[in-house]
Amino acid sequence: MPVVFERTRGLTEKEFHFCPGCTHGVIHRLVAEVLEEMNELGNTVGVAPVGCSVLSYQYFNCDMHEAAHGRAPAMATGIKRVLPDRMVFAYQGDGDLASIGTAEIIHAAGRGEKITVIFVNNAIYGMTGGQMAPTTLAGQRTTTSPLGRDPRQVGFPLRVSEMLATIDGAAFIERTSVHDPAHIRKTKKAIRNAFECQKANQGFSMVEILSTCPTNWGMSPLESLDWVKETMMPYYPLGNFRRPEAVTVSGASGGGHA
Amino acid sequence: MARNRGQVSFDIDRCKGCELCTTVCPVDIVSIDTRHINQRGYHPATVSESDMDKCIACGNCAVICPDLVIRVQRVA
Ligand SMILES: Cc1ncc(C[n+]2csc(CCOP(=O)(O)OP(=O)(O)O)c2C)c(N)n1
Ligand code: SF4
Numbered sequence: 001m002p003v004v005f006e007r008t009r010g011l012t013e014k015e016f017h018f019c020p021g022c023t024h025g026v027i028h029r030l031v032a033e034v035l036e037e038m039n040e041l042g043n044t045v046g047v048a049p050v051g052c053s054v055l056s057y058q059y060f061n062c063d064m065h066e067a068a069h070g071r072a073p074a075m076a077t078g079i080k081r082v083l084p085d086r087m088v089f090a091y092q093g094d095g096d097l098a099s100i101g102t103a104e105i106i107h108a109a110g111r112g113e114k115i116t117v118i119f120v121n122n123a124i125y126g127m128t129g130g131q132m133a134p135t136t137l138a139g140q141r142t143t144t145s146p147l148g149r150d151p152r153q154v155g156f157p158l159r160v161s162e163m164l165a166t167i168d169g170a171a172f173i174e175r176t177s178v179h180d181p182a183h184i185r186k187t188k189k190a191i192r193n194a195f196e197c198q199k200a201n202q203g204f205s206m207v208e209i210l211s212t213c214p215t216n217w218g219m220s221p222l223e224s225l226d227w228v229k230e231t232m233m234p235y236y237p238l239g240n241f242r243r244p245e246a247v248t249v250s251g252a253s254g255g256g257h258a
Numbered sequence: 259m260a261r262n263r264g265q266v267s268f269d270i271d272r273c274k275g276c277e278l279c280t281t282v283c284p285v286d287i288v289s290i291d292t293r294h295i296n297q298r299g300y301h302p303a304t305v306s307e308s309d310m311d312k313c314i315a316c317g318n319c320a321v322i323c324p325d326l327v328i329r330v331q332r333v334a
């Protein structure tokens with residue numbers, strides 16, 4: 001019987017430690033499938049962050065490194081410069097990338113490092129117990145904003161993709177979501193295009209993916225998918241913010257599919 | 259027009275009972291089996307044998323599952 005869907009070789013057999021319904025698992029799988037389909041598993045070095053995906057070096061079936069909190073782009077830069085023929089990616093949460101690692105990501109983009117960043121935006125610090133992140137939405141309750149985030153006091157949520165897209169070293173920047181099967185399939189195309197961009201030496205590439213944290217949002221996994229669609233997407237619009245003329249794989253990825 | 263027919267199988271002990279797969283099935287045959295508990299202590303997702311021939315092999319349940327529980331095949 002022809003197989004429609006089966007586990008990718010891009011992942012080890014290890015079971016994910018993520019909470020039930022957490023879309024970190026979906027995103028891991030998409031990255032792994034893309035690397036397998038591009039036949040790059042034996043040629044890839046990934047960098048794991050600090051955050052709930054800290055153990056991703058146990059899951060990706062390629063060489064992996066662990067970075068200090070926020071430093072994945074710096075480590076990926078070093079690896080890529082020493083081994084320019086490898087595919088190098090950093091997998092980062094929003095606390096990792098947009099808080100402690102803000103300088104790292106901006107300058108990696110500014111230098112046009114030929115790395116791919118998978119940026120998982122779940123609007124919260126998951127691993128440490130649900131504290132406010134730079135991407136936490138106005139009004140969103142977290143353990144450190146129990147009355148809801150008040151922008152007058154703690155500032156506005158950062159739209160990282162839009163910011164990085166202003167930097168000329170950035171070749172490919174797209175925001176996607178994994179709240180339903182159609183958007184998951186689009187996210188996979190965007191990840192493919194980002195890696196193709198790296199392969200073609202075109203510069204820095206990043207896919208920001210809106211993701212859930214049912215545990216710390218205090219919602220069921222299904223309610224969390226709705227929250228992504230109804231509350232996150234209006235503030236974090238999906239779409240491509242930057243792409244080189246030449247990168248085309250599977251036709252258009254992104255392009256304002258809200 | 260002949261429609262695709264499919265068969266899904268579940269790696270039951272990987273399932274965390276999150277229910278994401280139960281809402282994306284176009285023919286609505288995936289549900290949580292509240293009569294069973296897997297090794298992890300969750301009620302796992304399932305498709306009953308009597309419903310299996312309604313499967314159209316779209317793959318949606320497998321695509322949304324965060325824990326790679328589901329395998330989908332097309333029945334020729
Ligand atoms: C230098 C340093 N500062 C702070 C921490 C604590 N810490 C661990 S993970 C984390 C944030 C995780 O949030 P995010 O990056 O959004 O990832 P998520 O867990 O939500 O996937 C923080 C602040 C740390 N491990 N190291
Ligand atoms: S705490 Fe949140 S981000 Fe971390 S594994 Fe659980 S649901 Fe996912």
Ligand code: SF4
Nearest residue numbers: 273274276277279323
């Ligand atoms: S989506 Fe996966 S883990 Fe969640 S209930 Fe369905 S089979 Fe189980």
